[in-house]
Amino acid sequence: MSERIDVRRTAKLFIAGAFPRSESGRTYEVNDHLGAFVANAALASRKDARDAVVAARAAFPKWSAATAYNRGQVLYRVAELLEGRVEQFVSEVRAAEGVTAKRATAQVTAAIDRWVWYAGWADKYAQVVGSSNPVAGPYFNFSVPEPTGVVAILAPQESSLLGLVSTLAPVLASGNAAVVVAARLMPLPAVSLTEVLATSDVPAGVVNLLTGSADEIGPWLASHAAVNAIDLAGADEDLAIILEREAAGTLKRVLRPTREDWKTDPGLQRLSQWVEIKTVWHPIGG
Amino acid sequence: MQVTPSLAPPDSAALLGVGSSQTDLRRFLHSLPGVDQVGAEARVAALGTRSIKTTAKAYAIDLAIRMVDLTTLEGSDTPGKVAALCAKARRPDPTDNSAPSVAAVCVYNDLVGIARQHLAGSEVRVAAVATAFPSGRASRSVRLLDTSEAVAAGADEIDMVIDRGAFLSGAYSKVFDDVVAVKAACGTAHLKVILETGELQTYDNVRRASWLAMLAGADFIKTSTGKIAPAATLPVTLVMLEAVRDFRAATGRIIGVKPAGGIRTTKDAIKYLVLVNETVGDDWLTPALFRFGASSLLNDLLLQRQKLSTGHYSGPDYVTLD
């Protein structure tokens, strides 16, 4: 009895809801933690980054205008779909990170729970960070958080799924669109996540995934005038400085890399990082 | 705004192509731009900080005196009281001949003859409140009779009240017809139409009532009877000034404005004059087009006038109490 040969998956980019190869035609070899070949991932180019930004920009108006209830439902749906594929993700995280089944499972379930946590925040955070302001005059004055726009995320390099979800979900919860650069050495859980997103209710273009080198793509995203903000979680110290400088050219909101334990309660920090407080004044008169 | 030529005498409604039917009036009045209360009040507050000093103050005080409709409208009014008021109107400051006369004396219908008699030979005009002042709650025939009697007794000016109930219930054509009828009864007397803005309450209503009165033939629009609080206010007067400004632009006719009631101090009066100056300009800075309906204001103007001419503060015993 001969052993069945696996049907392997081609790992592709995820842009505007489609799965293209890199326009450059380049790939790079992805190995598991033991060094064994797993796949050739697309090595995204600056043009792929540009396409991803265009897609995110195009998706932003509708996604940001969706009701918070709707965004919450969409994010919850992602959790629902992930729940059915725990086994796949556990195996991919194990392969990528070399952790035990138990720890991989803990990470995958934590990632699912994180989607649920942010799904719940979608229609609540405005009540926590917004306000009605008692100005000294006959004006009704209120402040509401609004999504910043297109957020580029350099996903954490060390946490292939939980770190990714922990940076992506807060960007989406408030109505931003995202361009994500996956962890370079372990992009496959991210690629699998896009396959989940593609079949979820997340509109095309709201999440775009680039696999490859943050060093190569990062500067293009950091300097791109149509990107409003950048999460440097996956940048090393040198890259972070370069990208922060680049980002200053168009005054992007920058979240510097910090040492994070992705398993802990994320709090509101990331969620409030990608919103703009808008204050509206109106006279009160008869 | 469409200005349609008309062969009719200065009938402003026709001039503007506005019919006098209920539907036409409603459509027109409700097409006027709204007034934002806070913005209007903020504008007035800003103008209220104008600092009017020295020569400007002297000019303003004399102008304000010349604009006063010296008023007594009490149940206790008598011929003696009116006679005293007329004397004061002719010569407000017996110690200073350079103090000008006021614009008019304003009394009830039955005292017009007395006022006429005591003002004979002077420039001071006689104004009568008519049309069942202050409520206006009488039949049209009673109100017209009230008017024609006052005119017959020698009134130069008639201060009528509008039917606020009719206005607030949306019966614009009723108010319009009232004003047209009273205007006819006035003959050559000037007609001031009192809107009683304290009862209209909103600035949108003030703007609409102003236009309604002007369309119907008012020569002046006046804020208040003085019997309802609040009487004249600066923001209400601002809205009325904007109305006469816009009405002139639309029709070429120039209408006067009279805030009445609650204006007691020189400081107040100067704020009104600043408002006139910066809203409609010089053209309205004349007693022919702007009046103060007031009584105690005059003495404060005189006290301030004395201060300016003598350089020291005056006191209440140095102005006459009538």
Place this chain on the structure above:
Amino acid sequence: MSFEYAPAPESRSVVTIESSYGLFIDGDFVDPASGAYFKTINPATEEVLAEISEANDVDVDRAVTAARRAYERTWSKLSGRERAKYLFRIARLIQERSRELAVLETLDNGKPIREARDVDLPLVAAHFFYYAGWADKLDHAGLGPNPRALGVAAQVIPWNFPLLMLSWKIAPALAAGNTVVLKPAETTSLTALWFADICRQADLPAGVVNIVTGGGETGRALVEHGDVNKIAFTGSTQVGRAIAAAAAGTSKKLTLELGGKAANIIFDDAPIDQAIEGIVSGIFFNQGHVCCAGSRLLVQENVHDEVLAALKQRLTTLRLGDPMDKNTDIGAINSSEQLGRITELANAGDSEGAIRWSPACDLPDRGFWYPPTVFTGVTQAHRIAREEIFGPVLSVLTFRTPAEAVEKANNTPYGLSAGIWTEKGSRILQMAQQLRAGVVWANTFNRFDPTSPFGGYKESGYGREGGRPGLLAYLTTGAER
């Protein structure tokens, strides 16, 4: 005869200006190590008011060192309740000395005394009152229990609202428990130096507030100082970019409040008389030296002529001249450099084919002046529709539908403020939602309040000042750092 307002000059005898000023470091006025001074002038007369110290790296280091020491030894040890009392004291002292401060502001800045007195000073005091009350309530600010101050804040402020911008910076910083080194703008140092005296009267511990005067190099030395934990800057987008770039790789937190090119949108159903006032205060308040000025007037095309006629009529009543006269509406341009920038951009409006209009007005012979100016026939492609002029120059554009208004309003790299004028409530809310600007004024313009967060989208900067967000800009969670 017409009603001419006689001169009504505010007395300048309420302030005594010394011939020269040192730096306020560690509770004392000290001579600058640089030994350098520059002159500050009254822009309305070009009269020299005083010589101001020009702080160099050494001076800045002394100031930061003093602030660090005060932070470590006194200010961070003090309970919120006690910090609050200092801030309340400061607020009261400002109220007590507001006439003096208003006069000084007008002399040094050129703004009308009416605005310094009725807008700037009341807001300055209010800002300190508001944040004073936060000092002992930080646990309720939204960062969880025991949030911490950041440390030493480097603050650089502009010349358009000198003391008001100082209050926006210092009040929340001190309430949150930070110490500060503040650099006022080169042309408007005086009220900040007076504020130093208010700190003295309040018995504020030495080093909690330090004032270093100087130009761009002083500012650079301050924000780039290695021992600074927080940078708060209000000024041009160009300098904001440089600061953001210089802060890369540090742990300094940033708040940047930068330029703007706000659209003030007038619909055909606007309360027209108030809209005209809103247009006027939107662009001519403080000579248009306002980052959130409504410098792009978007008028619905079907009321363009009517609005322009009313606006021009209104502008003829503006009174330009001596800022110390209580009846002046438009004062002096703050500096000859700024006058040059305004002139250059407005001339670009002419050469690009826009139509210029100004009311008849005599400009004084001495000092820096620019008449209220309206450009019609402006399109999105004109420089005067895209670049911040920071002067009394209005560019008028038209639109046909709400969607077009939003599109044009948002079509700028800036996003600080916007105005909407319509009596239709649902449209106000839709526009307010769609405009990408940090402050949206509906049926009003240029209103400010300490409780109301202020700050921009996009290249207008980041972070908010005012309200709870303004406090959070100076705090970190117990866990961070």
